[in-house]
Amino acid sequence: MKRLLKNMGLLFFAQLCGYLIPILEIPVLARALGVQEYGKVVLIQSVALLTSLLVEYGFSLSGSRQIAIARDERGALARIFGEVLSAKLMIFFVVSMVGVIVFLVQGSVFYDRELVFMGFLYFLAFGFSPFWFFQGLEKITVVVVVEVTLRFVGLFLLYVFIRGEQDAVLALGIMAGFGLLNTLVGNVMCVSKVGRFYLSFVGGLHQIKLGFHVFVYKSSSNILMSAGPSLVGATSGHIAVASYVPAEKIIRGFVGFVNPILIGLYPYLNRQFQFSQGNTMRLSWMIVVGMFVAGVVAAGLIFFIGDFLILKVLGAGFMVASDILKTFVWIIPFRLANQALGLCMLIPMGRDKVTSFLMMSSSIMSMLLAAIMSVWYGVDGVVMGFVIAEICLFFALFTVVFEGKNKYQNKEGV
Template identity: 90%
Template sequence: MGLLFLAQLCGYLIPILEIPVLARALGVQEYGKVVLIQSVALLTSLLVEYGFSLSGSRQIAIARDERGALARIFGEVLSAKLMIFFVVSMVGVIVFLVQGSVFYDRELVFMGFLYFLAFGFSPFWFFQGLEKITVVVVVEVTLRFVGLLLLYVFIQGEQDAALALGIMAGFGLLNTSVGNAMCVNRVGKFCLSFAGGIEQIKLGFHVFIYKSSNNILMSAGPSLVGVTSGHVAVASYVPAEKIIRGFVGFVNPILIGFYPYLNRQFQLSKSNTMRLSWMIVIGMFFAGLMAAGLIFFVGDFLILKVLGTGFVVASDILKIFVLIIPFRLANQALGLCMLIPMGRDKATSFLMMFSSMMSMLLAALLSIWYGVGGVVMGFVIAEICLFFALVAVVFEGKNKYWKREGV
């Protein structure tokens, strides 16, 4: 968990440090091109990554002492990634041929393609399932800081835009190559399989929907506020939203750290694992309550001191938004520590997707009467409803377990 915290911290810190280095050297226009291509590459890499960070690591966690099974799972997941990569690449080529060359030179697009490869084929899921991520995290953090240093040294002007993206893509690709080489060393000989890849895509589909729904819910808030309440309201909403998102994001390593262990333990002792999972869920809920109370009382001070008196409204928004923290943490714990390890992927993904749509509709409706505060209230109400729905699915799944065991 400590290593996951380190990886996540660097994932936040290094992109922030890259901003002044690149923005000052490249200028507004070239920096804008680099950032846009970088963001598109990251977004498309999420499609290739699919739901394997959860579905793949779950399989690895269960079969981690069986080398033959590890080789089969690794080969099938790699096959699935290659299939998705082919489809995404074909769409990208068509888009580039139709429009892309008008706006960007081929060298920048090629570097963006390498960036896409680097993150799409990351084998972190494999080591996460093994619960052995020490070397992987050390290599990743080291390479990212070396890449940052090279950006500082070599990027001097707007003519270096392709070089900047090439440095970031190159070190990402090196990190992915080293990780995959370590996987091959661990599993030995493996085979690519079209049928196995299709099966992995089927297995990961509901987890992919689960992750995608959560990402949409986290990312769509500013756009919705802008549409319903205007760009001035967005300036009040975003600071509060970032505080909430930052806190919730830094709790994820705890849940991801428990995830492989709980998947394995569910195969051995369901009743004991359920007790442990409930302890995690309850612990997350009460930790969220304490965090919400703390942010509620110090939020005024933070926003006024950091942003100034012009953002007083953001403080009022934050006091409503904090209500989401305990339920968001509990819902993430229910999904990662109970429902997905129990095999309730389908029900969980459906509820997440339904909750995302309901939150958008409710937020848009409440914004008519309460403005940006109504948007936040809509998100909070939807999160509370999702909590009770997920708890109901847990008890339904628990009853099915006991029936299957003949209890």
């Protein structure tokens, strides 16, 4: 229990810094680079983050679960680390080939090669992060300290060296460079822990197959949020991205801030469902309702102070982001409730396949709705499409919970 609380505290700290640093980056970059160059930087940054999620693949759950079981067996740790790294390299190769083709066809028309290269480094940094390994070992103190320290150093250098629109490549290079350094340090620590390991094509395929449903569940919402700037850029141009991103970062940061609670409760609820389904269901419902209520309160607060925040932090030139934020905030209560329904109820009930299917369907629906509505409403249409799809997902997951509960009760009655 002590280790659980310590890790939850560290995850809170890391999540808080992961929320604050991107928020602090906004005024530093937006004021220095201007709307046009800032829009280019955040668009490439969002594409790099989106593709890195494909390489990460959800190993933070499927891989860390294996590490947790085998944490006292060095041979098993080496095998798992080698297989996961093999899987990431295989996914990386496919994603990179697609990216090269897209860039050769049209990417060079819109952006400098230097900016795209920095985006590629950003992609490497997040795609090959070994945080999943230390999360499974329940030894995250050092990696959290290193990550937070490097991110604050990077923020300081952005403040010192980024002075005008000519510094766009340097800005993305600083963010990508420190992210890549953090990933290299983490992987060196992994190798020192496991010793000799081997890459395996068969093992990589095994890990991809093993983590598929977890990947679909975990990554669907992340991919959706990360794809937002790319979609806005494709439908409305990179200047519109500069107005969308500040609102998107606020929403993503707040939603991600509750993850340590849900991840910390996840193993406990899995065990409890095996012994007392009724009591665990009541506790899980309390968590879901609590998340929804907290989301409503947060959305209302952000709605009323959004104008003030945007004006004071970014300036009058970004006030259009305030209107976007006032619509976007209503995704918060439904996103929090949906995460709680998945991690605290459906997956512990053994409904992971249907949950992952609904999450992926919701992501596809979100993108389609956002693209269609952007034709009439521009950036506001993209945001409205995301909110509507999230509400629909909430009712779908709600229905599956009751179906799963009834099936469980019928099974118990036999």
